Amino acid sequence: MAEIRIENLRKQFADFTAVQDSSFTVGDGEFLALLGPSGCGKTTTLRMIAGLELPTSGKIYLDGEDVTFNRARERDIAFVFQLFALYPHMNVRKNIGFPLLSQGVPKAEIKARVEETAKLLQITHILEKSVSGLAGGDRQRVALGRAIVRRPKCFLMDEPLGTLDAEFREVMVHELRELHNRIHATTVYVTHDQHEAMAMADKIAVMNHGIIEQFGTPQEIYNRPASMYVADFIGSPPMNFLKFSAGLQKGTRSVSVDGVDIALPEVRQDMAVGELALGVRPEHIRFNDNSALRGSVYGAEYLGTNQIVAIETGKGLLKARVSADRTFRIGETVGLELDSEKLSLFDCASGRAVKSSLYTEARHG
Amino acid sequence: MAEVSLQNISKSFGESEAVRNLTLTIRDGEFVVLLGPTGAGKTTTLRLIAGLERPDKGRVTIGGQDMAGAAPAGRDVAFVFQQYSLYPHLTVYENLAFPLRSPARRLSTDEIGRRVREVAKMVRIDHKLENRSTRLSGGEMQRVAIGRALVRKPSIYLMDEPLSSLDAKLRGELRLELKRIQSELGSTLLYVTHDQIEAMTMADRIGILNDGELIQLGTPRDIYSNPVNLHVAARLGQPHINLIPEGLVPGGQPPKGTKTIGARTEHLEIHAGNGNANAEIDWIEHLGDQSHLHMRIAGHKLVTLANPYVPVMPGDKITLMLKDPLYFGSDGQRLV
Numbered sequence: 001m002a003e004i005r006i007e008n009l010r011k012q013f014a015d016f017t018a019v020q021d022s023s024f025t026v027g028d029g030e031f032l033a034l035l036g037p038s039g040c041g042k043t044t045t046l047r048m049i050a051g052l053e054l055p056t057s058g059k060i061y062l063d064g065e066d067v068t069f070n071r072a073r074e075r076d077i078a079f080v081f082q083l084f085a086l087y088p089h090m091n092v093r094k095n096i097g098f099p100l101l102s103q104g105v106p107k108a109e110i111k112a113r114v115e116e117t118a119k120l121l122q123i124t125h126i127l128e129k130s131v132s133g134l135a136g137g138d139r140q141r142v143a144l145g146r147a148i149v150r151r152p153k154c155f156l157m158d159e160p161l162g163t164l165d166a167e168f169r170e171v172m173v174h175e176l177r178e179l180h181n182r183i184h185a186t187t188v189y190v191t192h193d194q195h196e197a198m199a200m201a202d203k204i205a206v207m208n209h210g211i212i213e214q215f216g217t218p219q220e221i222y223n224r225p226a227s228m229y230v231a232d233f234i235g236s237p238p239m240n241f242l243k244f245s246a247g248l249q250k251g252t253r254s255v256s257v258d259g260v261d262i263a264l265p266e267v268r269q270d271m272a273v274g275e276l277a278l279g280v281r282p283e284h285i286r287f288n289d290n291s292a293l294r295g296s297v298y299g300a301e302y303l304g305t306n307q308i309v310a311i312e313t314g315k316g317l318l319k320a321r322v323s324a325d326r327t328f329r330i331g332e333t334v335g336l337e338l339d340s341e342k343l344s345l346f347d348c349a350s351g352r353a354v355k356s357s358l359y360t361e362a363r364h365g
Numbered sequence: 366m367a368e369v370s371l372q373n374i375s376k377s378f379g380e381s382e383a384v385r386n387l388t389l390t391i392r393d394g395e396f397v398v399l400l401g402p403t404g405a406g407k408t409t410t411l412r413l414i415a416g417l418e419r420p421d422k423g424r425v426t427i428g429g430q431d432m433a434g435a436a437p438a439g440r441d442v443a444f445v446f447q448q449y450s451l452y453p454h455l456t457v458y459e460n461l462a463f464p465l466r467s468p469a470r471r472l473s474t475d476e477i478g479r480r481v482r483e484v485a486k487m488v489r490i491d492h493k494l495e496n497r498s499t500r501l502s503g504g505e506m507q508r509v510a511i512g513r514a515l516v517r518k519p520s521i522y523l524m525d526e527p528l529s530s531l532d533a534k535l536r537g538e539l540r541l542e543l544k545r546i547q548s549e550l551g552s553t554l555l556y557v558t559h560d561q562i563e564a565m566t567m568a569d570r571i572g573i574l575n576d577g578e579l580i581q582l583g584t585p586r587d588i589y590s591n592p593v594n595l596h597v598a599a600r601l602g603q604p605h606i607n608l609i610p611e612g613l614v615p616g617g618q619p620p621k622g623t624k625t626i627g628a629r630t631e632h633l634e635i636h637a638g639n640g641n642a643n644a645e646i647d648w649i650e651h652l653g654d655q656s657h658l659h660m661r662i663a664g665h666k667l668v669t670l671a672n673p674y675v676p677v678m679p680g681d682k683i684t685l686m687l688k689d690p691l692y693f694g695s696d697g698q699r700l701v
Binding site for chain 1: 544545548586605651652654
């Protein structure tokens, strides 16, 4: 297994810059998700790691070795594409063993490694079956088996679950992560689905227009988004923004939004007067009839254990996630209280987060 | 708007029975969602109401009138399909006005204009009325398609997975809008989907369909809290309900004949191990707003929701107890 290190990686297609100056490290055994919308550069980054594209500039190190210009097959990487193609005329055993057969591995060893792989994927009972009769989940497992059996230094996956329906995707998300927990193979996983990234990854790189907007653990990215873009991309529903205009001094501990004072983590930088946005996650809004921040219920979405309540306010529609115990009437006036310790603040002009105690102290523990 | 009723409807295509003895009444002004996997009979049910298919047996009534023999055009229904089908050469305005221009309607130009603007505002496309329909994003096109159904005031709206081709964020926004519009208009709406979130969040009542049969009909809270069998219990809830053998986890009072226990997050109590631990934290899925705890107990895997700040680590030993879970017999039916 291996560490992947990317330094100042850049890829230009004619006038279009697909990836700009990316640097990050995927530690040995780590699971990294490259997350972003289509066209953000995530697949191009993955293809450069695989050796399917050559970078315009920058370096790629695999286990300390510079592989920037090595051919794909010299990199000891398994690439798993969106659509798994299996050999329809072969049974499961032969499909999984095929990559070893073509490498000239002795028969006895192929048998042992196929069986070990099948055990890992819990598909030993279907080894002798034909792949054409398999259900979707088993087909995916066989395809994964074919990647695992080679024992590559790392796995690169490009939206492998993209075509599955929602329910089955959830099952596969759990299986992939459990598989990772068992084999600890360094993995880079490309997706546009924030839920998949949050559920599986040790680290996430959120990409936008070829740039890595933020690199961190799922919790860091969720709790301390570095930009409005990240805050909006992560979470379902995403972070709410309350826009207002003000200047800030270091040490500020509250802001006034439409005449309502709202406490927040201590601001750690000075800001000239400009447009700001207070960022609050749906689960950090509580209902409190005594609060001066008011709105009317626009709709409620029941989800079983909890519900999402949309509230029309002077600052637009806010969404709160609360327990499903209480029922709401459309049009009902409610008071809202925000969880002060967990609020973010953004500079609307740059989109970047304003430095505060939430962002600085949390990082040191 | 009107009450729509299906009585003992059956429909087969060759050997396969798409709908089996289905009885369902959609009340005047009600939003009913039929939830089921591909092949459950959802789309066939819509097509039977619209008159695009004829039942082999049974009766469809709209506003009390028997629809046997009535052509689709004579049924006063509006259908929204999964794939938006707009007229590419027309503007958004003309696409919305199209159903109103039918000679049978004899609406004045002013009246048409008023209705189009009213609906365009409702589906939030009023700023793009003069755009060609091909110049719109996918979400905008689907809003126009929904708007084109709304400009008419039919007895019932029939919607076949209208949001499934949209991205997750837009789907979330339109869910809220559609529910809001339906309740403002007091429309009767039958909506089919395989997405449990859409069913839970929009429906007044959900009908669970499987293999052409209606298994359970009730409010989202009712279906979630009181599923009649294992199939229904497994359809709703995220994470998926834990289905475990009787006797595995202590607590609760299983009635005689209990084979399987259904335990959602709200049916599980977790305590720190303290020497009498019976389970172990396997791994934790941090989803931001909440976490999924993956646990292992005697070789079985369980998943539960937890507050993201709950102080547990993989490998921690815990005591797991049941609290009023759901009980099912060997035939999969719920035992109360």
